[in-house]
Amino acid sequence: MNPYKRAPFVIIATTLVYIFLYAPIVGLxxxxxxxSRANVTFEGFITERSDKVVMDGSMVVSSxxxxxxxxxxxxxxxxxxEAAGNTxxxxxxxxxxxxxxxxxxxxxxxxxxxxxxxxxxxxxYIPIVIPEIVMGIGALTLFSQLFSWVNSTFALTGDARLSxxxxxxxxxxxxxxxxxxxxxxxARLQGFDKSYEEAAMDLGANEWITFRRVTxxxxxxGVLSGALLAFTLSLDxxxxxxxxxxxxxxxLPIYVYGLLRRxxxxxxxxxxxxxxLVVFSAVVLLQxxxxxxxxxxx
Amino acid sequence: xxxxxxxxxxxxxxxxxxxEGNQLNAVDHVTMQIKNGEFFSMxxxxxxxxxxxxxxxxxxxxxxEGEVYIEGKPMGHTPPFQRKVNTVFQSYAxxxxxxxxxxxxxxxxxxxxKEEEIKKRVGRALEMVQLTGMERRKPKQLxxxxxxxxxxxxxxxxxxxxxxxxxxxxxxxxxxxxxxxLELKALQQQLGITFVYVTHDxxxxxxxxxxxxxMSQGKVQQMGTPxxxxxxxxxxxxxxxxxxxxxxxxxxxxxxxxxxxxxxPALNMEIRGLPISEGLVKGEEVVVSxxxxxxxxxxxxxxAENLFHAVVKNTVYIGADTHIYVxxxxxxxxxxxxxxxxxxxxxxxxxxxxxxxxMLMPENTLVLKKDA
Numbered sequence: 001m002n003p004y005k006r007a008p009f010v011i012i013a014t015t016l017v018y019i020f021l022y023a024p025i026v027g028l029x030x031x032x033x034x035x036s037r038a039n040v041t042f043e044g045f046i047t048e049r050s051d052k053v054v055m056d057g058s059m060v061v062s063s064x065x066x067x068x069x070x071x072x073x074x075x076x077x078x079x080x081x082e083a084a085g086n087t088x089x090x091x092x093x094x095x096x097x098x099x100x101x102x103x104x105x106x107x108x109x110x111x112x113x114x115x116x117x118x119x120x121x122x123x124x125y126i127p128i129v130i131p132e133i134v135m136g137i138g139a140l141t142l143f144s145q146l147f148s149w150v151n152s153t154f155a156l157t158g159d160a161r162l163s164x165x166x167x168x169x170x171x172x173x174x175x176x177x178x179x180x181x182x183x184x185x186x187a188r189l190q191g192f193d194k195s196y197e198e199a200a201m202d203l204g205a206n207e208w209i210t211f212r213r214v215t216x217x218x219x220x221x222g223v224l225s226g227a228l229l230a231f232t233l234s235l236d237x238x239x240x241x242x243x244x245x246x247x248x249x250x251x252l253p254i255y256v257y258g259l260l261r262r263x264x265x266x267x268x269x270x271x272x273x274x275x276x277l278v279v280f281s282a283v284v285l286l287q288x289x290x291x292x293x294x295x296x297x298x
Numbered sequence: 299x300x301x302x303x304x305x306x307x308x309x310x311x312x313x314x315x316x317x318e319g320n321q322l323n324a325v326d327h328v329t330m331q332i333k334n335g336e337f338f339s340m341x342x343x344x345x346x347x348x349x350x351x352x353x354x355x356x357x358x359x360x361x362x363e364g365e366v367y368i369e370g371k372p373m374g375h376t377p378p379f380q381r382k383v384n385t386v387f388q389s390y391a392x393x394x395x396x397x398x399x400x401x402x403x404x405x406x407x408x409x410x411x412k413e414e415e416i417k418k419r420v421g422r423a424l425e426m427v428q429l430t431g432m433e434r435r436k437p438k439q440l441x442x443x444x445x446x447x448x449x450x451x452x453x454x455x456x457x458x459x460x461x462x463x464x465x466x467x468x469x470x471x472x473x474x475x476x477x478x479x480l481e482l483k484a485l486q487q488q489l490g491i492t493f494v495y496v497t498h499d500x501x502x503x504x505x506x507x508x509x510x511x512x513m514s515q516g517k518v519q520q521m522g523t524p525x526x527x528x529x530x531x532x533x534x535x536x537x538x539x540x541x542x543x544x545x546x547x548x549x550x551x552x553x554x555x556x557x558x559x560x561x562x563p564a565l566n567m568e569i570r571g572l573p574i575s576e577g578l579v580k581g582e583e584v585v586v587s588x589x590x591x592x593x594x595x596x597x598x599x600x601x602a603e604n605l606f607h608a609v610v611k612n613t614v615y616i617g618a619d620t621h622i623y624v625x626x627x628x629x630x631x632x633x634x635x636x637x638x639x640x641x642x643x644x645x646x647x648x649x650x651x652x653x654x655x656x657m658l659m660p661e662n663t664l665v666l667k668k669d670a
Contacts, residue, residue, distance in 0.1 A: 198358050199391035201378040203456065204408030213404070217395045 025276065032269035033067050046070075070270040080271060083255035090166060090251060091234040094173035099227040101174070102181025103219075109182070110189045124179040132176075136243035139172045140164075143244060164246030172244045173234045180233065181226035188222025221290055228286050232279055301370030304460050304492035305332040305355055305383075310364035312350050312516075324350045326516035327364070332460075332494060332509075337486050339495045339503040342513035343539075348496045351513075352462050355494065356385050369459055379408070383460040384453035388468055390445050392437035398424075398448050399433035405456045423455040426485070443474045450482070460492045467502065479505050500540050504528065512536050533575055534666050537587040544593070544631045546586040550665070553580045558665045560586055564629045565606055571663035578665065585666050590634035592662035595622065598653040604660060610652045615641060622648055626656060 036043035046069045065072035074080055109121060127135065147162040156162065196218065200210040216223075238253040245254060252275065259268055312325040325347040332338045340348035353359040354366050357378035366373045368381060384405070393401050402423055406416045424430050427447035437445055446466060453461055466482075467475045483506045486493045497503050503510050504524040512519045512527060512535075519539075520532040531537035534545065548560040551568060558573040571586055578584065598607060608626035620641070622633040633656070639646060648654065 193389060193391065195387045195389050195391040196393065198356075198378065199385070199387055199393075200404070201358075202356060202383075202385045203405035203452065204379045205404075206377070206379055209408070214393055218393075 028269050029273045029276070032070055032266050032273045034070075034266045034269070037265055068270075070266040071274070073265075074267050074270045074274070077267065079250075079255065080252075080267075083250045083252045086166065086249055087235060087251040087253075090170045090173060090249075091231055094170045094177060094234050095227050095231040097170075098174045098177035098230050099181050099223060102178045102226060102230070103185050103223050105178070106182045106185035106189055107215075109186060110192075124182055127176045127179050128183075132237075132239040135172070135176060136240040139168070139175070139240060140243040143168050164244060164249070166249040168244045168246065169241050169249055169251070172240050173237060176237075176240060177230035177233060180229050181223075184226035184229060185219060185222045188219050188225075192219065224286060224289070228282060231282070235275075235279065301367070302333065303331045303367070304334045304336070304369060305338075305494060306330065306367040306370075307351065307354075308365050308367065310351070310354065310366060311362045312347070312354060312359060313362040323516050325354070328513075328516070328518055329364075330511055330518065330521065332492060334492055335490050337483065337493045337495065337506055337508045339497060339507040339510045340513055341497055341500060341503040341510050341540075343498055345515075346513040347516040348498075348513050349464055352385075352464055352494060352496050355460070356383060356462050357381050382458055383462055384456050384458040385462040385464065386446075386449045386453050386466045388465045390437075390449040390469075392445055392448055392452070394437055396436075397433065398429065398435050398437070398440070401437065401448060402452045402455050405452060409456070419455055423451040426454070427451045442470055443478065446470065446478065450485070454485075454489070454491070458491065460494060461486075463493060463495045465497055466495075467497075467499075475502070482506065504540075512539060514539070529662075530574060531587065531664065531666070534585050534587065534668070537664065537666060542590055542632065543587045544590065546588075546629065547668070548584060548586055550578060550580050550582050550584055553578060557660070560584060560665055562586065565627055567606060569604055569658060569663060570660045571658075571665045572661055574664045575667035578667065583668050585668055587664045587666055588631075588658055588662060590621070590632045591619075591636075592659060593631065593633045594657040594659070595633060595635070595648065596655040596657050598655050600655045600657075602657060604658040604663065605655050608654055608656050610648045610650055610654060612650060613647050615647070620647065624654065624656065631656070 031042060033045045034042055035046045046067050105120075105124075109117065114120075143164060147164075150156070151161050192215075196214055197210050200214040201207075205213060236253060237251075238257065241251050241254055242257075245251065250258075252271070256268055256271065307328050307330040310325055310328045311323055314322050314324050316322050324345075328347070328351060330338075330351075340351060342348045350359060354361055355368070357373065357376060357380075360375055368383060373381065393404065396404070399420055402420045403416050406419060411419070420433075421430070424433065427450055429444060429447050429451065432440065432444065432448075437448065440448065446469075449466065463482075467478050470478060479502055482493075495503070495506065504527075507524055509521065509523055510527050511521045514535055520527055520536045522530075522532075527536065527540055531540060531543075537543040537545075546560075546562050546564065546569070548562040548569070551559040551561050553559075553573060556572060558571050558578070559568050560571055561568050569586060575584075596602075596605065606626055608624040608631065610622060611625050611630070612623040614621040614623075615637075618637060620635050620637055622635060624631050624633060641647065
């Protein structure tokens with residue numbers, strides 16, 4: 001039996017960790033069913049017909065969606081839908097591109113020796129350790145300088161003018177996602193036996209087929225973990241997005257931040273709940289895939 | 299087949315740069331001619347250059363100097379996937395994400411063989427290695443011996459001119475290894491394909507090979523049939539590496555084609571032996587090498603050529619043989635006798651302290667160069 005099982009300190013510490021980790025999330029989900037318009041107090045769950053006396057207009061009187069009132073409200077909110085669409089578009093695009101670049105650099109760093117290799121390896125850590133706000137400001141400066149130079153040099157006018165938007169957000173996201181993907185894939189490659197590739201080539205496969213049929217399937221779990229990490233980083237990025245977005249490229253974190261400055265309704269909670277569910281399902285899915293994979297391999 | 303030789307290495311050098319920045323010839327001016335249909339082994343301890351030589355034939359490494367020929371054609375920088383050779387790897391290197399069937403079919407797919415044809419040939423390959431019915435298993439679900447068979451089937455299904463095997467039995471336990479040795483040898487004879495086999499296990503090489511190249515420090519020390527290598531080792535290294543040998547140091551007194559007289563100071567006598575190493579000269583300091591089983595123990599009073607006295611120090615019963623450790627005027631020698639008589643009677647053994655005579659047959663008393 002595990003001797004630490006009954007140590008009171010362990011039990012207390014574990015409980016505290018779970019409380020601080022999950023109580024906010026549970027609270028947040030609970031408040032998405034709040035009968036009160038104000039997000040400060042919990043006035044009970046919404047029912048189809050609220051019997052409560054409306055004193056100050058803060059209570060919901062009737063709800064055709066029942067307990068899911070705020071979710072229905074959310075679904076009718078075009079701004080939210082647009083922000084959600086932007087977020088997903090940016091996250092998916094940036095993840096695909098960052099995963100490709102990150103995987104390629106991981107393989108290059110693993111396989112080849114070149115003069116600037118130590119520098120390349122070190123440079124991977126810089127975007128990870130550097131404060132996000134610095135990267136955000138840096139990206140903003142770069143884009144605005146570059147765009148004003150391009151716009152004036154080529155005398156671009158109207159819609160042709162380059163400005164901040166979806167593309168700049170995506171590019172900035174790719175820039176900070178690549179190192180994460182590279183490091184995760186590199187870890188997977190560390191234990192990769194070169195003789196698998198030699199065997200494939202020995203059996204008649206050229207370099208490309210060897211990569212596609214042997215190397216890639218074998219490092220796929222690492223690539224997927226890297227991609228998922230990058231995806232979630234992009235989904236909830238606020239700071240860099242804040243600096244690099246423009247009109248029409250509002251993402252969910254930016255939108256929520258905007259809402260909070262005006263009125264806080266349980267709509268925000270409903271939105272967050274949906275968001276948590278999406279990310280959580282993605283993680284669970286990946287776990288299932290990986291455990292199935294490792295079962296086949298052992 | 300255009301050439302007499304399946305594989306030929308002509309004056310091949312492979313140079314590596316060590317982490318300290320020194321140049322190291324892993325393979326040092328090696329020339330080998332491997333005949334069609336031959337079971338050829340490269341034998342040596344780790345770092346002798348055998349695996350590097352094999353990898354140059356496969357195309358995983360390129361020669362620094364010299365040239366590798368396959369079926370008479372110079373290989374140059376031909377990539378592995380364009381060489382008519384296939385490799386069985388030490389680690390097997392089976393594709394873990396593919397089934398047994400997919401692993402074996404992979405090489406045929408690369409050739410663009412039609413699906414029904416692939417099915418047929420994979421089936422036959424599995425039959426050949428006695429793994430029929432295992433098609434859908436993943437490599438991890440197989441035992442070490444079965445994985446080894448899949449690796450052999452995967453390489454052989456391509457019907458290569460030459461099969462390269464890099465210590466393929468190294469990961470198996472002794473009993474299975476012995477079984478697989480015989481199986482591989484039978485397979486090679488049945489298919490008539492040239493096998494180039496790399497091993498550090500001398501018994502394995504002797505059991506399986508038609509010819510063996512004994513390698514050390516990047517150089518071929520001797521090339522020959524198992525019998526030649528064992529009975530007529532070219533130098534002290536080979537005599538020591540293959541089997542066991544007793545060595546006596548001495549100086550050549552007289553030298554003819556098949557007859558060398560060597561004075562052994564430790565025994566204070568002249569011994570007649572067979573000159574083996576090339577370039578021996580009269581007056582040269584040499585070593586005389588005798589296999590333990592080639593020494594005859596006789597009566598202490600016998601008088602004959604190449605006979606001297608010794609005292610039994612110890613006897614060790616090994617079952618099939620008895621090892622007798624003797625000392626002749628301070629020179630320790632090992633003698634091996636087969637137990638063709640029953641040893642139940644303790645008196646059938648030589649006893650410790652017994653005076654005996656040791657007789658060396660001149661044709662088994664090999665005169666070798668000292669430093670090699």
